[in-house]
Amino acid sequence: MSVADTLTEIQLMGFVGEVLEKLGDAVTEVEQCEPRRGFARIDPARTVEVAEKMIAMDGCRLATATGIDARDGIDILYHWAFEPQGVVVTLKVLAERPSLTVESIANAVPAANWIEREIHDLLGASFRGHPDMRRLILDDSWPEGVYPLRKDFDQVLDRPPLPPNQTPPDVRPEGETP
């Protein structure tokens, strides 16, 4: 569905409408457009461009992002908050199977750095161009390729065994006794 079609179906109104109109044809589908909340899907190829446009807008900040294990891949929802209008605009990008990869916006918006690492840890989506994709949430001993927030992960049955207890290396100066 093109934006023109969507515009006729859901009338873009108020502040949310203005924001979505500024993004132009990068918006592929408008799902909800209410006075204080907006939900829209954007073109995955233009994620970074959209993020740069959003952060340049007055009073806009990235509240957070949500990853959802959906049928066709991992849905990434960027929640942009506007003050003082009190509006939250959610822009959705789908990381399609099997690659589950989208562009990272962490270089344009530092606030996205941690949350993208978290989604990578818990859901296994990859963010192309992320500056620092180390683990943030999961322990280093957690097995690779096991993503606890996926729908097929059972929180009781699929839990990996705990790593053995390790004694930390002794860092006392030589000659000092406990």
Add this chain to the structure above:
Amino acid sequence: MSHRSCVNIGPFHPLQEEAEFFQLTVEGETVVDVDVRISYNHRGIEKLDESKTFDQVPFVVERVCGICSASHPLAYIQAVEEIAQVDVPRRALYLRTIVNELERIHSHLLWAGLAGHFLGYNTVFMWAWKYREPVMDVLETATGSRVNYANCKIGGVRRDMTDEQLKRIDQVCDELRKPLDMLTKAVLDDPVLHARLENVGVLTPEDAKLYGALGPTVRGSGIPIDVRRDDPYAAYADVDWDVCTAPDGDVLGKAVVRLLECFEAATIIRQCCQALLRDGGGPIDANVEEIPPGEGVGHVEAPRGETFHYVRSDGTNRPVRHKVRAPSFNNVPTFKASCIGAQIPDVAITLASVDPCYSCTERMCVAVDADTRKPLLNFGELVRISQEKTKHMLEAGGRAILKDW
């Protein structure tokens, strides 16, 4: 000086209530880089919520944080109420406001006390915690618990408050004004605290926007954002109050914002209590039967900033996805902007300026030489350095500072 050492603070972080790990790279006394590792205490609450019914989730999410245990359930409930388009009764909205503002006062006073302790001002610590106690007492009287109030439910609140309880809360907030006034003046008019906190850990408005900083952290940088005013929930649109800001972005600014917010919170609570006493009663619950499919966003101004919840429903009795974003998740990365170039004694209070809890104090902190891995300082010594800096200022420069005042 080119020799670099690493100062590890953590993994049981002394400043936040959760285990966190900060690795400071220092050249001499100057911090040149900060690396943060979080989530030693990850409990998988988002996953757990997917297996609970909509009614059960509030009791799970209030355990996200012991201090924000009114804000998290409220944010979740507002997200669900947005999906179900519930009209919450007026009395319930006012009752929610009262509990949330009481929580703000006790959280800010807790922070003020601990920040004072950290700087070697144990009098401030004793005062702040003493005046916090009546607030905790009325929270217990009104909700039955000092933490985890279990006050909110989808469509309203679980417990009404009697006129006697409302009068008691009103009275406590009235009585709180005088000690708060004294405490604020003691902090704001103290020349040594000014010298110690001014221009320390400065967060510029530009960095605050890029890192998405929230709450007193961003209001201390002069940006007047506050969910209570911008996207009014509960009864905030009906009462008269102001957003507090400070212009400079330093630790002093954040302290000022928190202390002034205590006054505003007391004003809000008193207005709510008086409005409820005038009303005399009314329904407190909208009796929500069913949550339709859809998605909703709920955000609440917790003591430390905006608590953000996203809920997606598919029409069954459980959420498909429930995302929780606590304010510290956005505030902690701002250390990358505010700590670089600072001195080690100042970093301790800069890290403390974002979030008020130090419950794990002095569990483990060792500064090691980056080359030899030999220990240099432990956490107790870091606290000592910080306190000594204040003391030196008092002794050496104190008289000069006092003369200026």
